[in-house]
Amino acid sequence: DEEVPESRLELDRSDDFSGKEVRPSLEDGPRLTMVDAPPLVKTKPLNYAISAKPVDVKALKNGLWKKIQSSKKKECDFQLIMNEVSKAQRSSPIGDISVPFCFVCLLHLANEKNLSLKQDNLDTLYIEA
Numbered sequence: 001d002e003e004v005p006e007s008r009l010e011l012d013r014s015d016d017f018s019g020k021e022v023r024p025s026l027e028d029g030p031r032l033t034m035v036d037a038p039p040l041v042k043t044k045p046l047n048y049a050i051s052a053k054p055v056d057v058k059a060l061k062n063g064l065w066k067k068i069q070s071s072k073k074k075e076c077d078f079q080l081i082m083n084e085v086s087k088a089q090r091s092s093p094i095g096d097i098s099v100p101f102c103f104v105c106l107l108h109l110a111n112e113k114n115l116s117l118k119q120d121n122l123d124t125l126y127i128e129a
Contacts, residue, residue, distance in 0.1 A: 060097060061105045063088065065113065068127055075118065078106065078125040 063085045068076050082102045106127065110117055116128040 075126040075128050
């Protein structure tokens with residue numbers, strides 16, 4: 001018998017586990033068809049800050065909390081609260097704030113002050129005090 005290198009050996013699927021070389025053939029099974037590749041999307045460069053901008057988180061959380069408390073309604077719109085805070089705090093030590101940064105601070109406030117966050121659709125987020 002001719003010796004077959006171990007890398008080409010595969011165990012037979014029978015119960016005796018005798019070593020046999022298995023060579024799959026295209027005619028052994030059904031024909032497989034490949035799926036077309038998905039269309040590629042053009043990449044678009046993103047402009048982002050190269051250096052970190054300092055943000056006073058404590059001042060930002062205090063500003064958010066004051067605006068939520070001063071709201072006359074049971075539910076506050078996050079976008080409106082964020083706009084009010086950013087307008088009121090432009091010259092303060094809060095610095096440049098972004099929506100994700102405000103959202104993270106809102107999550108901290110929700111945890112600390114037992115606030116509920118509700119969403120009607122993907123565009124609007126409500127804060128319930």
